[in-house]
Amino acid sequence: MSSVDQTSPDQTSPAQTAAAFARDLSRLLRPDQVSTGQSVLEQHSHDESYHRPVLPDVVVFPESTEDVVKVVNFAQEHQIPVVPYAVGSSLEGHAIPVKHGISLDMMRMNRVLEIRPEDFLVRVQPGVTREEVNAALKKYGLFFPVDPGANASLGGMAATNASGTTTVRYGAMKDNVRALQVVLPDGQVIQTGSLAAKTSSGYNLTGLFVGSEGTLGVITELWLKVYGIPEKILAARVTFPDVESTVRASTAMIGTGIGVARLEFVDPLVMAAVNSYKHTAFPEEPTLFLEFHGSEQGVQEDVALAQEIAQEEGGRDFVFETDEHARNVLWEARHSAAWAFKAHYPGTEHMSTDVCVPLSKLPEAVAHAKRVIAEEGAIGGVVGHVGDGNFHCSIAVNPNDEAELAKVYRVNERVVEHALSLGGTCTGEHGVGLGKRKYQAKEHGPALAVMQAIKRTIDPLDLMNPGKLVDGL
Amino acid sequence: MSSVDQTSPDQTSPAQTAAAFARDLSRLLRPDQVSTGQSVLEQHSHDESYHRPVLPDVVVFPESTEDVVKVVNFAQEHQIPVVPYAVGSSLEGHAIPVKHGISLDMMRMNRVLEIRPEDFLVRVQPGVTREEVNAALKKYGLFFPVDPGANASLGGMAATNASGTTTVRYGAMKDNVRALQVVLPDGQVIQTGSLAAKTSSGYNLTGLFVGSEGTLGVITELWLKVYGIPEKILAARVTFPDVESTVRASTAMIGTGIGVARLEFVDPLVMAAVNSYKHTAFPEEPTLFLEFHGSEQGVQEDVALAQEIAQEEGGRDFVFETDEHARNVLWEARHSAAWAFKAHYPGTEHMSTDVCVPLSKLPEAVAHAKRVIAEEGAIGGVVGHVGDGNFHCSIAVNPNDEAELAKVYRVNERVVEHALSLGGTCTGEHGVGLGKRKYQAKEHGPALAVMQAIKRTIDPLDLMNPGKLVDGL
Missing domain, CATH: 3.30.70.2740 (Alpha-Beta Plaits)
Structure with a gap:
């Protein structure tokens, strides 16, 4: 990353004040939970996006909900922005502290707190990553399906309503977060939702906080819905004459309601970048990557139907990968598209x-x-x-x-x-x-004003990840 | 229904004022869209619940979003409560105008506006019922799966986040409402969500309005997610030695991830009431009613697995109903439990x-x-x-x-x-x-205050279905 914004923070937190804040925060928590070291500030100034980095004044590493409460109360008292940070895999600058202040690094809150196999639920802290929770779930024959590609933190994934390659089958984060613990801007700790599979009790606050990008509070715990690992998983790829036929084949497959769990298009330009980056030899043509989940028999049936549909659209070179390693090579290739492109x-x-x-x-x-x-x-x-x-x-x-x-x-x-x-x-x-x-005003019209009213109600001082989401330009 | 609350409405709308309001509303809309007839008021004083009926001052029948806007603006100006009403199948008094005012009967807004088979979407007005939308969808090979039993209006179902017998497979209303048109208390018309299958744009207002029970605004249009009618539908019932074994068998079936679309327990006392009400001869034992959706082969496989699980828990007398008529008899029996009970x-x-x-x-x-x-x-x-x-x-x-x-x-x-x-x-x-x-305070703790703050922000005069949901006792 280059061209970090080195200008001093705005008037509410000039350099000497930032140092004083850091000292206070060190006393409030422990000194090793607070950093103003240049490399740490720089690390927290950017994410995976092309947006210009901005330095926070201070980075704080909470280790518990109580720590987060202390930091949020401190921030409120001194009117300092708080921007949660975890893996930094955002593609839209969510974690960039555009108004400086505190970068709240959640990665020390990384425990899988409770697995309830019989309820298909897991409780995690926000700094647990997608791969970590799946490692913990594996011995129960369970998995958490949402897969945005990056090994993102689950807190970050909830905050952005992430989804990815498996949404067609398992839904996005909003469909898989059962309940949340959230520290509100005023330091109150709330629980949203319940452990029940469904509820009509009260407003759906879980649904409101999922996707709110840290602008309404800090997520400190998540109850996630998990699934039994399917009996059979089969990955496949197939090439098509052009983009249009690939997309037509995909939508036709969806229409049949078959058990396709991933359905990914990659165009020739990106295939070429992937091949050179991963040293693979995929055909550099419009390609559909697929994955089927189900029983042995069910997957067989689904694959036959998918092949038939693909052939009708001119699909050829259907290649199947049954073993886990070959499947991983295939999905790594797909997931590495962004990095491949950058390297290319x-x-x-x-x-x-x-x-x-x-x-x-x-x-x-x-x-x-x-x-x-x-x-x-x-x-x-x-x-x-x-x-x-x-x-x-x-x-x-x-x-x-x-x-x-x-x-x-x-x-x-x-x-x-x-x-x-x-x-x-x-x-x-x-x-x-x-x-x-x-684009928010254009997309939401007068509904944007409702969002902004909710933001003002819950975060009247505009300290939670200010300058994002509903903060119209 | 008996013991209608005949006391005069509260001070903001005494009887003579109510008459004047009705006259004004008749001019604002058309006279045939406004009623203060005693039988109409009584019909709008209750629902299917045991809650004490309360008479509205006036019943208004909007025929368009514009009509709703006029009524809501009028209500705002004169500070009159507005309580949406449709089929009246609520089991919790949602549509009872406990603070009198306007009962807004949505049943003239009953058009299926648009079916987009290739997008698996349908756009309806809120007075369309579940059975009506399914009748319209059938010729496209599509159906709307949420089934609370009653032939409820889709607006009412969204307002209460209804679900029912098919949730285990298809989710609740919150999972199947793609977008909404809502008239806010201030008369603004907003669109929530989009037609895209997923979005991370802005706060999830669709999720907030679904389940808000008319306390944040009036739903005037809904985009609903629809599904292909499964190739094979098979209903079944099986009896068990006791409640515990029935429930254990059910949870085990869920655990396997099989394609069960309904999984309903009925205990012997209710079976007896159903038999006498529907003149059926179901065994009066703990019974599980099931329905499987899928391909021919998939359903076969699922049924075999379900039978195996049932047998392990002492299940016996597995009876299958493949044809649509027999299936309907079975589900009508299950759905009539409440009426059967009342009749019994x-x-x-x-x-x-x-x-x-x-x-x-x-x-x-x-x-x-x-x-x-x-x-x-x-x-x-x-x-x-x-x-x-x-x-x-x-x-x-x-x-x-x-x-x-x-x-x-x-x-x-x-x-x-x-x-x-x-x-x-x-x-x-x-x-x-x-x-x-x-129970809201106990269930939600400090999160209830967040809900109440949102209510105050969007409906500061507390005119939208007042006395419900977040209105703590």
Whole structure:
């Protein structure tokens, strides 16, 4: 990362005050839970996005809900922004402390607290990562299905309503968070939801906090829904003559209701980058990566139907991967698209659009996006969770080149405008963060004012991750 | 219904004012859209619950979103409560205008506006019923799965986050409402959500309005997720030696992840009432009603596994119903439990508890509930959506007998307290309405204050269905 914003923080927290705050926080917690070291500040100034880094004044490492309460109360008293941080895998700048203040690093709250196999539930702290919870669940024959690719923290995934490759079967975070513990801006600790599989009791606060991107409070515990590891998992890939036929085949598969658990499109440009990055030899053609979950017999049946549908659309070279290792190679390839792209174009950062459109509009939207990339002269390919209507333009951009950045912004803007005109959304899974704020008014119309009213009610001093989500430009 | 509250409305709307309001509303809309006729007022004074009826001052029949806006603006100007009403099938008094005012009858807004088969979406007005939308969807090979038993309106189902017998497979309303049009208390019309299958854009307002029971605004349009009618549907029933073994078998079936779409427990007392009401001859034993959805082969496989599990728990007399008519007889029997109960005990109303507990706690919770019914000397049986951990004590009560009512309240209270102690909820699907308000503080703790703050923010004059949900006692 380059061009860190080195300007001094704004007037509420000039440098000497920041040092005083750090001293106070060190006393409130322990000295080793507070850092103003330059490398630590820099590490917390950015995420995986192309957004310009901003240094926090201080980084705090809470180890318990009580620690978070202390920090939040302190922040409230001194009117200092609080921005939760974990793995830093956001693609939209969620964890960048654009108004400086406290970066609240949740990674020491990394315990799997309770596994209840008979209730299909697990209770975790927010700093537990997706891979960690799955490692803990494996011996019970269980798994947590939401898979955004990155080994993100579960707190961060809930905060952004992350989803990913398995959503077509298992839903997004909002479908898999059963209950939350949240520290509110005023230091109160609330529990949302219950352990029951369904409830009609009170407003759905779990649903409100999931996807609120740290703007309403700090998530300190999560109860997540887990699933039995399917008897049979089969991965496959198949190539198609063009984007349109790939997408048509995908939507047809969804229509049949078969047990497809992943349904991923990768375009030739991205396949080429992946091949060179992972030293693989996948055909550099429009490719559909699939995964089937079910019983032995059920998967057989589903695969036969999927093959038939694929063939009708000109699909060829169906390759199956049954063993876990080969399956992992395949999905690692898919998941490494962003890094592959960055490596393929040295000196660039990875910018990703993230629109989601109604299924029937997907072929049209993908074709439009490819046209826009070409017209704007950007370097980019398309990957997509085509079972959900969600796709990304992966674009390589030098973040220090203003002209190039402007080009990329134009691509994003045109892709978003088009998706909205089709009844879609500006972000299917990456969240709003910094990059999608400007589309909130257009997407939500007068509903944005309701969101902003809720924000003001719960966080009247605007200290929780300020400058994000509903903070209109 | 008896003992209608005939006292004059409170000071903000005495009788002569009500008449004047009705005249004004008749001019604002058309005269045939406004009624103060005694029988119309009485019809809108109650629902299917045991709660005491209360007369509205006036009933208004909007025919469009614009009509709703006019009524809501009028209500705001004159500070009159607005209580949406549709089929009146609530079991918790949601539609009873406890503070009088306007009963907003949504049943003229009953059009299926748009079916988009290729997007698996349907757009409806709130007065469309569950059966009506399914009739419209059938020719596309689609269906809307949420089934609370009653032929409820879809607006009412969304407002209470209804669910029912198919939740174990298809989820509750919150999982199947894609987007909403809502008239806010200030007359603004907002759209929540989008047509995309997933979104991380802005706060999840759809999730907030679903289950808000008319306290935040009036739902005027819904986009609902629909599904392909399964290739094969097979209903079955099986009897068990006792409640515990039935529940254990159910939770074991859930654990395997088989394609069971309904999983309903009915106890012997309720089976007896159903037999006498429907002239059926079901064995009067602990019974599990099941339904399997899937492909021919998949259902075969699932049924075999379910039978094996049932047999391990002493299940016997597995009876299958493949044809649609026999299946309907079976499900009508299950759905008529409440009416059967009422008919079986003349002069009584039906009161239903509605707790939902973590799956593993279900045997314990059902056993406890049966003990409580016996100890309190109430007349009641247990039915349950055991795949979700949600069960009901169906209790016959004479609503004019204070001592009997007190007995029933005690049953409810003890059952709720027990469910909460197990990490459950006071209402799995019926909603809070009037009867569960007193448990909101206990269930939600300080989170209730957040809900109340949201209510005050969106409805500062407390005119939208006042006295319900978050209106603590």
